[in-house]
Amino acid sequence: MRLLVVEDDPSIAGPLRTGLTREGFDVEIAATAEEALAADIPDLVLLDLGLPDLDGRVVCREMRARSSVPIIIVTARGDEVERVTLLEAGADDFMVKPYGFRELVARIRAVLRRVTATSTATTEPSSIGPLHLDPKSRRVERDGVAVALTPREFDLLIYLATDPNAVFSRDQIIHDVWDENWWGSTKTLDVHVASLRKKIGAEMIETVRGVGFRLVDPGP
DSSP states (O other): OEEEEEOSOHHHHHHHHHHHHHTTOEEEEEOSHHHHHHSOOOSEEEEESOOSSSOHHHHHHHHHHHOOOOEEEEESOOSHHHHHHHHHHTOSEEEESSOOHHHHHHHHHHHHHHHHHHHTOOOOOEEETTEEEETTTTEEEETTEEEOOOHHHHHHHHHHHTSTTOOEEHHHHIIIIIOTTOOSOTHHHHHHHHHHHHHHOGGGEEEETTTEEEEOOOOO
């Protein structure tokens, strides 16, 4: 698997390349936004927000506009406003500084496993109320208009769409959409649901208090 690490600090980029290479990854380093956007599309991007020539959020949006490559953003802030901002920029996941190297490797592998699994799925297109979902092309439309989702938002939506109107528990969603060994806060799920509601319509995802969420199928 080829990783693109976008980091302008050589004292961080060097050890990251060494460590990730030892873990079996093919690592390319980009020290600027210009280099990152000029690079060939990798299997995953690890993107630090503090770049010298362009804000990392802008780089994330540009990358997302070009492909569905998973993007893990590294940020110094972990508050909810920051998480929502990063998701809206197109991030698939994020790491808050300071973080442990083992945690980073585990996150990378979890994201790559999920992407590989969803990319090999062979489900047919379906329509749920105003939504049209095409898992093969990873496209979503509402009332005929394309909706831009991050990879994680798309996976969450497709997961809920496997059984419209059925309630999925929070633990069940975290286990199946994130990773069975996920150790982070389930608040991450709330952030993704909030972002998804903004894009497909708040009425499409219902919160079942004390249990979880369901995708609402209003029927014909």
